[in-house]
Amino acid sequence: MLDAAILGAVFASIVAAATTLLIASLGELVAERAGTLNLGVEGMMIVGAAVGYATAYGSGSLLLGTLAAVLAGVLLSLVFAGLAIWLATNQVASGLATTILGLGVAGLIGSNFVGTRLDGAPELVIPGLTDLPIIGEAVFGQNAYVYASLVLLAAVTYTLARTRIGLVLRAVGENHAAAHALGHPVRGIRTLAVMFGGACAGLAGAHLSLAYTPFWASDMTAGRGWIALALVVFSAWRPLWLLGGAYLFGAVSILQLHAQGFGLGIPSQLLSSLPYLATIAALVVISALKHGQGAPASLGVPFVPDR
Amino acid sequence: MHPDSRHPDPRPLVLSLTGITKRFGSLVANDAIDLDVRAGEIVALLGENGAGKTTLMSILFGHYIADEGSVSIADADGKLAPLPGGSAQAALAAGIGMVHQHFALAENLTGFENIVLGTQSLWSLKLRGRGARAKISRLMAESGLAVDLDVPVARLSVGEQQRIEILKALYRDVRVLILDEPTAVLTPQEADSLAATVRALAGKGLAVIFISHKLHEVLALCERVVVLRGGAKVADRPTAGADRATLAELMVGRAIPPRERPPSIPGAPVLSLKSVSVGAPSARDRLEDADLEVCGGEIVGIAGVSGNGQGALAALVAGLAAPRAGEALLDGARLAAADPAGRVAAGVGRIPEDRHRDGTIGALTVAENFVLETIAAPENQRAGLLRRAAIRARAAEAIKAYDVRCPGPEAAIRALSGGNMQKVVLARVLERAPRLVLAHQPTRGLDIGATTDVHRRLIAARGRGAAVLLISEDLDELFALSDRIAVVHAGHLSPALPAEGLDVRTVGLMMAGHGVGEAA
Numbered sequence: 001m002l003d004a005a006i007l008g009a010v011f012a013s014i015v016a017a018a019t020t021l022l023i024a025s026l027g028e029l030v031a032e033r034a035g036t037l038n039l040g041v042e043g044m045m046i047v048g049a050a051v052g053y054a055t056a057y058g059s060g061s062l063l064l065g066t067l068a069a070v071l072a073g074v075l076l077s078l079v080f081a082g083l084a085i086w087l088a089t090n091q092v093a094s095g096l097a098t099t100i101l102g103l104g105v106a107g108l109i110g111s112n113f114v115g116t117r118l119d120g121a122p123e124l125v126i127p128g129l130t131d132l133p134i135i136g137e138a139v140f141g142q143n144a145y146v147y148a149s150l151v152l153l154a155a156v157t158y159t160l161a162r163t164r165i166g167l168v169l170r171a172v173g174e175n176h177a178a179a180h181a182l183g184h185p186v187r188g189i190r191t192l193a194v195m196f197g198g199a200c201a202g203l204a205g206a207h208l209s210l211a212y213t214p215f216w217a218s219d220m221t222a223g224r225g226w227i228a229l230a231l232v233v234f235s236a237w238r239p240l241w242l243l244g245g246a247y248l249f250g251a252v253s254i255l256q257l258h259a260q261g262f263g264l265g266i267p268s269q270l271l272s273s274l275p276y277l278a279t280i281a282a283l284v285v286i287s288a289l290k291h292g293q294g295a296p297a298s299l300g301v302p303f304v305p306d307r
Numbered sequence: 308m309h310p311d312s313r314h315p316d317p318r319p320l321v322l323s324l325t326g327i328t329k330r331f332g333s334l335v336a337n338d339a340i341d342l343d344v345r346a347g348e349i350v351a352l353l354g355e356n357g358a359g360k361t362t363l364m365s366i367l368f369g370h371y372i373a374d375e376g377s378v379s380i381a382d383a384d385g386k387l388a389p390l391p392g393g394s395a396q397a398a399l400a401a402g403i404g405m406v407h408q409h410f411a412l413a414e415n416l417t418g419f420e421n422i423v424l425g426t427q428s429l430w431s432l433k434l435r436g437r438g439a440r441a442k443i444s445r446l447m448a449e450s451g452l453a454v455d456l457d458v459p460v461a462r463l464s465v466g467e468q469q470r471i472e473i474l475k476a477l478y479r480d481v482r483v484l485i486l487d488e489p490t491a492v493l494t495p496q497e498a499d500s501l502a503a504t505v506r507a508l509a510g511k512g513l514a515v516i517f518i519s520h521k522l523h524e525v526l527a528l529c530e531r532v533v534v535l536r537g538g539a540k541v542a543d544r545p546t547a548g549a550d551r552a553t554l555a556e557l558m559v560g561r562a563i564p565p566r567e568r569p570p571s572i573p574g575a576p577v578l579s580l581k582s583v584s585v586g587a588p589s590a591r592d593r594l595e596d597a598d599l600e601v602c603g604g605e606i607v608g609i610a611g612v613s614g615n616g617q618g619a620l621a622a623l624v625a626g627l628a629a630p631r632a633g634e635a636l637l638d639g640a641r642l643a644a645a646d647p648a649g650r651v652a653a654g655v656g657r658i659p660e661d662r663h664r665d666g667t668i669g670a671l672t673v674a675e676n677f678v679l680e681t682i683a684a685p686e687n688q689r690a691g692l693l694r695r696a697a698i699r700a701r702a703a704e705a706i707k708a709y710d711v712r713c714p715g716p717e718a719a720i721r722a723l724s725g726g727n728m729q730k731v732v733l734a735r736v737l738e739r740a741p742r743l744v745l746a747h748q749p750t751r752g753l754d755i756g757a758t759t760d761v762h763r764r765l766i767a768a769r770g771r772g773a774a775v776l777l778i779s780e781d782l783d784e785l786f787a788l789s790d791r792i793a794v795v796h797a798g799h800l801s802p803a804l805p806a807e808g809l810d811v812r813t814v815g816l817m818m819a820g821h822g823v824g825e826a827a
Contacts, residue, residue, distance in 0.1 A: 162695065164688040167671075171679055174670040181627060181657065181665040182680045183648030297670065305627070305645065 004133040010254060011138035015146055016212055018250030020045075020204045022149045024228035025235075025242050026156050027200020032232055033160065034193035035173035035186075035298040039095025040080045042225025043102020044073040044198050048205025050106035053113060053216045062121055066206045073202020074195050076102055081194040085187050088302035099225070106218070113216040120214035121145065145207040152200070157239045169193060173296035176303040186303045201225065227279070234284065237296060245279060252278040318345040319385050321514045322367075322403075322483050327376035329362050336362040338539040339376070344483060346381075349505060349515045351525040351546070354535035355558055355754035356724060360518055363535070364485060367403060369395040381482060404476030405485040408492075410468050414461035418471045419443065421460055422478050439478075446477045449511060450504050465612070466497040473504070484508065485516045490524060491751075494612055495782060495815030502528050520754070521783070522551040536560050559756050566759070568766055571790045574603030576636075577743050577774035578624065583633035585619040586798075592618040596633065597800040599793060601743065606765065606775040607803050608789030610782060610814050613748075616795040617778045618660070621747045624776060625657045626650035638742060651680055656741030658732055660748045660778075662725070666732050669721030673713055674702035676720045677735050705734035710760070726757030733764055744768050747778045762788060782811050796820045 024045055031038045051072035056065025076098060083094040121143040124130065129140040160166040171179040172189045180186045208220055227249060235241035253275035260268050322344040329337040337359045344350050354360045365371045367378060372393040379387040380401045391397050412421050423439045440456075447453060454463065454470040463471070469489065476484055486505070490498040505528060509515055517529055525532060526546050534542040534557040542557045555563045578601040586593030594616045601607045611617055622628035623635060626647040635642040637653050650657075659666040667676050678687045678698050687698055702716035709730040713723050720728060729749070736744065746765055750758040765788060769775050779785050785792055786806060793803035794817035801817060816822065 162693055164682050164691050164693055167675055167679070167682060167693060171668045171671060171675075175664070175668040177665040178668050179679075181625060181647055181659060183626075183651050184679075185648075 008134045008137045010258065011135060012141060014247065014250045014254045015138050015142055016250075017254055018246040019142075019146045019149045020207050020212060020224055021228050021231060021249055022242060022246040023145070023152060023207060024201050024204035024225060025231040025246060026149075026152055026239060027197035027204075028228055029232045029235070029237060029239060029242060030156060030160075030169070030200075031190075031193045031197035032299055033173045033237055033296055034169045034190045035176055035296055035301065035303070036081075036084060036190050036194050037091045037095065037300040038077070038080055038084075038098070038194055038197055039092060039229065040076065040098025040102060041197070041201050041228050042221055042223065043099035043106075044076045044201035045102075045205040045208070045225045045228075046106040046221045047076050047102045047109075048073045048202030049209035049220055050109040050113075050205070050216065052202070052206035053118065053209040054109055056118060056210055057113060057116060062118075062210050065210055066203065069202040069206035069210075070199045071202070073198040073200070073205065075198070076105075077194050077198025077201070078191075080198075081191045084302065085190045085194065088304050091300050091302065110216045110218055114218070116216060118210065118214040121211035143211045145203070145211050148203070149207075153239055153243055160239070165189075170296075173298055176298045176301070180303070180305055186305070190303070201228075204228070227276070231279070233295075234280070236294065245282070248282055249275050249279045316345055318347055319381065320344070320387060321346050321381040323379045323387060324363070324367070325377050325379070327363065327366060327373045327378070329359075329366060329371060329373050335538045337366070337373070338537075340535070340538075340540050342533060342540070342543075344514045344516065346482070346512045346514055347509050348531065349509050349517055349529045351529035351532040352516055352518045352535070353522075353525065353532055353554060353558055355756060356726060356752075357754075358535040358558070359538040360535055362538075364405065364487070364516075364518075366392070367398065367485075368405060369393055369398040399479065402480060402482035403485070404479060404481030404483070406469065406472045406476060406487065406489060408488040410472050412460045412468055412471060415459055417457050417459055418454060418463065418467075418474075419456040421471055422456070422475045426479065443474060443478060446474055450474075450477065450508055451500070452504055465492045466494070466501075469493070469501070477508075481513070483514045483516065485518070487518045488520065489517070490519065490521060492613070492780070494818045495811055496819055498524065522554050523783075525554065526551065534558055555755055558754075563755065563759060566762060566766070566787060568788070569770065571605045571769065573605040573790070574772055576600045576602050577638055578776065579636045580623075581634045581636075583623070583635050584631045585623045585628050586616075586631070590619075591798075592616060593798045594619040594623070594795075594800065595798040599800060599803060601774040601776050603742070603772045603774050604769055605790040606769050606777055606788050608785035608792040608806070609776065609778040609795055609800075610785050610792055611780070611795035611818050613780055616798045616800065617747070619798075620776075620795070620800075621660065621745060621778055624650070624655060624743070624745045625659070626655070654742030656736035656739065656744045656773075658729075658736055658744065658746045658749045660751070662728050662732055667720050667728055670719060672717050673706065673711070673720050673723070673731055674699050674716035676731055677702045677705060677716075680735060681739060705731075705738060709734040709764075726753045726760075729753060729757060729761065733761060737764060737768055740771070741768075741773060744773050744775045745778075746775060748780065749777070750779075750781065750784060758784075782814060785814075786811065794818055 024041055028038060028041050048069035052065040052069030055068035056062050080094055080098040083089045084091045123141050123143050126140050130136050160170060168184050169189055172184060172186050176186045209216060213220060231242055231245040235245050256271040256274045260271050320343055324340060324342040327337050327340045340363060352360055362371065366373045369392065378390040380390050382388050390401055422443060443456065452470040452474055454467045460468055460471060489501060493501060505515055519525055526549065529546050532544060532546050532549065532554065533540060536558060580597050580599040583597050584595050592614050609617055609620065619628065623630060626645055626649055629643060629645040640653065681687060688694060699716045706713065706716060711727045711730045713727055720731060749761050753761065765775055777788055789806045791803040792806050792809055792814060794801045794814055796818060797820060
């Protein structure tokens, strides 16, 4: 039997696990809505994690570490943007190269910090609320990254739907030829979107190495960048559905850990693959039910203003 | 139902459609349509977009199954036998052939390979060359379709590719040949030679269904015309005794007001090109050393077969390309850089050639498409936030003013028909009263109703002093609208001459390269 305290801890850890994915996939969603497929998310995330950890470790400031992680993500995204947007190279190849580069750079930076530990980001405490049973810790006892991810979700949703740059960004992603002919700077907009994706991936990395698991391990992203990419596809490029996808993935990955702890007679490898299977299954069902909206029509197609 | 039933036509029936009805949800695309076609007959099928022509042909072809009604086709002995619905293979085997407006040719294969493709077993080790070749030669001789069979299709002209398509159908021993808008891409001379071919084929007993928007062609070529409107057959009559106005009225369902075109009062030059070259010298669609002046209050038409330099001219005007040499001036200011936003700001209104590719953004709404070009203007945004209510209100007004048929400003524009989409583009362009209107193939793919509308709007823009540069392949359109006409061929632009002094024949010859460019 699970009592309220255990249940509360489980919910809190689901939120924490989902946050990394939500932040990274929001960034990728923006890049993809602008028409660029950046497979470098994993690389940008781990560079963010490494740089963030190193900076925070050296300076003692989690804020500085976070900012450095964001900056590192942006810098690496610029490598991708330079190749894929301005030199019009193949986006898949450029993205893979970005990830490989990121993994290498992160390993180099992180090699000095193996075996060290940081105090993770502090959690919010609101007397009364945080102590509420079951949901108190999950809702009112999280660190700043969790709340930031939700603010980011709202901001991205609002910006895409309601602002001038959001409209232009969607136009660029759906039909770059028309957007160009209508006078919009296709490559500039895409560069900004990719930079935003890099910033988010860096922030997601900072959440990993400064809050979720506040130490350094060379493979600490463990494929979360790829999951974030998959979530974008399965959410049919809609921010709110990312929230569902990220939390579902987080929930199943935490629950299967507990299931392993209970010693069910199921091979642990199978349980470990459950989050992936569950997310894919749920999102396939959702996208089969969806009406109309598919991938941005210009996604992955390099734009070269002709003549 | 045959109009000549009192004097029975001696020719045998080859195709008979009876009571064809097809519904898509609540929409009745075909409503109890009867259609008989006899051997050697050339029948025109007329109708606006959405009248049901495509649905009817798709049923004939087995792409759709009719809800009611039946299709019968003559077998080898001339006896009518029902054609099983929903099978394209059965339709092909029964001798129905179609040449689509967009060709279905493998461009990397030769004409010969394209013709025999699909007629031989996949497992045969080599193409059965000699028999096939002899048959094709015979067909070419009979029909007058001369074309080089041994070069890749990509290297053939559009007219030649069409000949390959027709030969492909003939090679399969068709008894009924459907030609969908076959002259849309041809020069007048090519269209004449196609008409001769069609007559020759009909003389051999082939039944031809000719789908076209060009009423004069229908009147000249076809002996009978069937008109569809709103899914129903509204006329089935001999062409003898019909005229264009009658047919247009039957198609549209109301009288088409004659085009009012007040005399032009040209003002100061708005666009002037002096020895301008655009596009790489090796490109086919380029402009070399072109001179052109378009004044306020006049429409200058550019005739030519697509791909001869119109694209380069349009790109220059729209700011998608910079001149390689020479001087291009807009209201006296030099157009040096490729700068679409700058052109918009300078007063160029662009009606693009391909509204799907670079005119609209399908996934966005009508309202969003309406404001995309002027999104930075204060009436559309404040501090980066869209003024959505204001945008929606103005889009709703434009929808009303331009008679756009759509569920509303929040509908995705890709759900609109071509004509309605074009009206949104027109509204976007004309609502900001541009100095220069670039109308590139503004009525391509539109039906008579929408075309009339576009023409009226362009003449109105000219009336309020705008300069209009009209690029079109449709000579009727050019002669109906233009004050002066220039012809572009292989990158060379002829001088723009007053339209009154020109005739279709001369312009057609110039489109084929006589008297334009180096030789001029």
